[in-house]
Amino acid sequence: MGKATPGIYLRSALFLAVQSAITFVLTPVVLGVSFLSKYEYRYLWARWWARLQILAVTYICGLKVEIEGLENIPSQSGVALSKHQSAWETLMLFLLFPKTVYVLKRELLSIPFFGWCLARYHHIAIDRGQRRAAMAALLKQGKQRLKEGHWIVIFPEGTRVAPGEKRRYAGSGGILAQRAGVPVVPVAHNAGEFWPRNSFLKYxxxxxxxxxxxxxxQTLSADEINRQAEAWIEAQMAEISPQPPRP
Structure with a gap:
């Protein structure tokens, strides 16, 4: 993360204005289309919303991406376990994995228009305060979404973490994949270095x-899936996002 220059403040402000305009124009469209068309068609509109934001942050803020391992995404539906550092990956992963749905906290569905859109697009909303109920909902809805051909994205650390930090990995992703007999794909990235969590600035x-x-x-236990996924993600993070030693 570089120095916050006046130019970065200006470009970040311009991006926020464009992002707000995109959301203001497309959210009612995406919501309306969700009531009037088949899911496959309305999903295309939601992807356009995400794609336009990625294009905006790329050209306005100079925030590019280098992707490795696209060939590792199987043709069948499965579970993606991803590092979570910013809002950027919620947009990018939606574009990379076919028919992406997220496991998200139920409170997001109450946000006017945006939350209503989430509720119409088959995401899995859980009450994180009720662990047993949340796990039961994930397994029930998750199996159904996988049968429908969706990829389910789970952030196993539960919330956004700053670069260099690590939280305990939850085991729900491995349990769902093992019960449903589907592949798990781990994802690592360093988006938080350029689009920090809860930050106005984009570097x-x-x-x-x-x-x-x-x-x-189908062959690995839930514990082994989670162990291998966590080990791979953290090993990649040490390479792509090395942090200076603390004094």
Missing amino acids: PGTIRLRIGPPLDG
């Missing part, structure tokens, strides 16, 4: 995103 640079080899949900 120019190149985000490095790596997609790992799939883990077989």
Whole structure:
């Protein structure tokens, strides 16, 4: 993360204005289309919303991306376990994985228009305060989404973490994949170095995103899936986002 120059403040402000305009124009369209068309068609509109924001932050803020491992995404539906550092990956992963749905906190569905759109696009909303109920909902809805051909993106650390930080990995992704017999794909990236969590500023640079080899949900135990996914993600993070030693 570089120095916050006047130019960065200006470009970040311009991006915020464009992002707000995109959301203001497309959110009612995406919501309306969700009531009037088949899911496959309305999903295309939601992807356009995400794609336009990625294009805006690329050209306005100079925030590019280098992606490795696209060939590791299987043709069948599965579970993606990803590092979570910013809002950027929620946009990019939606474009990389076919028919992406997210496991998200239920409170987001209450946000006017944006939350209503989320509710119409088959995402899996859970109450994180009720662990057993949340796990039951994930397994029930997750299996259904996988049968429908969706990829389910889970952030196993539960919330956004700053570069260099690590939280305990939850095991729900491995459990769902093992119960459903689907592959798990780990994802590592350093988006938080350029688009920090809860930050107005966006810094120019190149985000490095790596997609790992799939883990077989039919032959591996849930614990082994989670262990291997966490080990791979953290090993990649040490390479693409090395942090200076603390004094």
